[in-house]
Amino acid sequence: MSTENAFDIRKLNRRTFLKLAGGAVAAASALGILNFNHWKTISQKAHLIKYATQCQGCGANRCGIFVYTKNGRVCKVEGNPIANNNLGYVCTRGHGYIHELYNPARIKQPLKKTKNGKFEPISWEQAFSEISIKLNEIILENGPQSLFWLQYPMANASLAFRFMHALGSPNTISHGSTCYTARNAAFETTYGSLLDSDIQNSNYIITIGRNPCGGIKLYQMRELMLAKENGAKLIVVDPRHSETAVIADRWLPIKPGTDLAFLLSMLNIIIKEGLYDKEFVEKNTVGFDVLADEIDIYPPEWAEKICDIPKDTIYQIARDFASHKPKSIIHRGYHGGYGAAYINSFQTARAVAILNAVIGNYEQIGGSYKPLKAVLGELKEGGHPAPMTPTISKADGAGIPGRYPAASYSDGITHAIPELALSGELKAGFVYHNNPVRTNPNPKRVIAGYKKLELLVSIDTVISETAALAHYILPESFYLERDDSIDNVHIGNYGQVSMVQKVVEPIHDTKPLIDIITELSKRLGIGRFFNFTIEEHNNLRLKPFNITTDELKKVGIKDVTNKWTEGFKPCSTHSKKIEIFSQTLKDWGVDPLPRWQEPLVSPDKSDIHSFRLLHGKQAIHTHSMTANIPILMEISSQYNMMRLWVNTKRGAEIGLKTNDEVMIESTIGKGRIKVRLTEGIHPSCVWLPSGYGIFSKYLDTAYNQGISYNDFLPTYYDPVVGHAMTNEVIVRVTKS
């Protein structure tokens, strides 16, 4: 097919032309004159003012950006070229998210839920006073461990930990258990910390379920392209033809849930054929021999039957991967594939970590490396001692042997909150820029849990599904309206410091988080822990780096560490080496080596309507937080992007054509959606884009557009990390 055929040479037929012409005549006559140029010239000449700040169009990247105002109004964004996470680029969401500043859906003052279920505006004073009285009551009666704080892990996270620790609660929780905790825990088990992949300098790159061109990380996208320009090979292993597969040398459509079989047979080939880095393995790893002893049982002849990748392909990929060592990587991954997907995800991520280790790419250019991170100055340096870390265990069981031993203290297990609320263990919670009712499995269950809380306080900018359940909503100033804590999220070859700074004055009666916490603290008897301003806090954070807050505001971001250097550095594991065999896991009663384990559930082979439901990100949306932004949602509508992907042949078998509406049913829910039949997906699964299915009636643009995978997903806790196993869901798809 030639490109020309992609273009409908005349998209406008006579009828649409006349319709459009009619509208324009009306518009022109309404103006009276046709002089459009006069005001246009004025508006174009208006002075642009540039501010260096940080994006919040997603929680993860916090890209360095320049925001421009024209006549006091925010008008556009550019990338800060020195920022590690975005290298001067801005994604679709970053451009779109500035418009949220002016969205009429924003919360304009503190709100209180009345007895009839409606919200009424109240003063900040009333909000602080009533919340504090209720919270004190709950703490006195049930102890501080009955309180939680749920948030995305942003620069302000440390303020939340400080607040919760001051009150005596260990329950500060992130969205991680629905996203990435299996991967993080596996890398921590193996290396002592999460590594990054030096994509740009690599010659051979394998991604397993990771799609940086859809689940956007701008530096990863840029580096993939630079590596390819240098001749690197890119292999994308994904049941769906992802946006990253579009630029790949090879797409391997693996059967979902079987990545571990593929990886174990790669290990089998590399070990049996002696393709690993023997010297490196000998010197720097623990337990290789135990792995070598049992890897015999996973030859490619075994794996191909499980994962649907032909054995010859596995041989070739394994040999190519090893022959490019050490400038060869299996990308560390993220959510897709093994972040929190299957019962075998933790061990899948372990296999990824170990494959990188056996070819000796650790701390090598073009391999895996420990990115450098700025170590921020602390408040205690300015005479503000930190509260004690509570000795009581987290209510969700994170990090506790016998419960979820490999789960981290800082992430916790977000999707356990509803059950803990229903059982009465949790009584009160703050939800800060997070929307568990839409982003956790099984919304009916989540609603029931959050409704049981005696006090739910939402701190947000719009009334999400979760905020709609709250007793109080406290409107935070938008990221363009406030200064935030100094951030060290830009890690890499150099550790960097960066910050969100105020670009415009707050439009509504809103406050930055630090003011909200400070005011609450005064009334909760912990004011002594919050007797500093954001300026003092930030100056202390910057103290080690010889730069002031005002100087950082001019540039937005700055390198503050030495450059990363190649060569082995001791791991922060018990042995200080790379732990292929993990005694820690063994002590917990967990497989100390990755071993094959079937997914928990699989499609019913005797039912032509049975599929595994997969989901993934599109480049234009973040979680549930951007679907209400018209400039982004317009793309979803125009390009019909909310559809369910179904394999062409499987779709035809059940009588489907593209754009037919189907009913999806699982054990817990039903939903209707249009389908996109495509050859670009493994026949055993269907794929739903995430970010849609908003049902908060306060969000006009997003309301009732598309559906969410969470409506079908049963609630699971993987036994090692407690993650949500978000791909362990089988659905029936029928024409509706």
Added chain:
Amino acid sequence: MNNQPKWAMLIDTTKCVGCHSCRVACQNQNGLDVKESFNRIEEQEFGVFPDFNRRFTPAQCQHCDNPPCIRVCPTGASYKRSDGIVSIDTNKCIGCKYCMVACPYNARVINIKEGYIHKCGFCLELIEDGQAPACVSTCPMGVRVFGDINDPESVISKMLISKKTHRLGESLDTKPSIYYITRK
């Protein structure tokens, strides 16, 4: 050598992942309404599972050297600048939309508020300031290369020599200023 620049763009579809960052960067730069977009991305599928691929092709005003839109404009609002940019004098535009029908690339858009026609203008205010158009600088994949094809030393001039390129709708003899690299 000609001192007058002739602006052109090279779009490498083999690098495009269809993220639409160019679209929204453009909308912000040009102050466009949500429903007005100067950029669009066409997606095509090739092959049969598992030998399958997709292609994203970004498209916008092609800044033709033989522009059909200009020939049909009754007021002379649409015109070709000496630097190659097809421009619109919105002062003269009466919103008749003949140009929209004449454009074989479906690149022209109605200004919803005011009724005139507008479209990609290669971000003149940025290029006059020595910067690349918004769609070029925001793209992490480096899909777009912009520059002066009258300058033989420009990146785009060199790439037009070294790479196999084509233009959209070549049989229409519109002579676009946007060149494409496409994997067959």
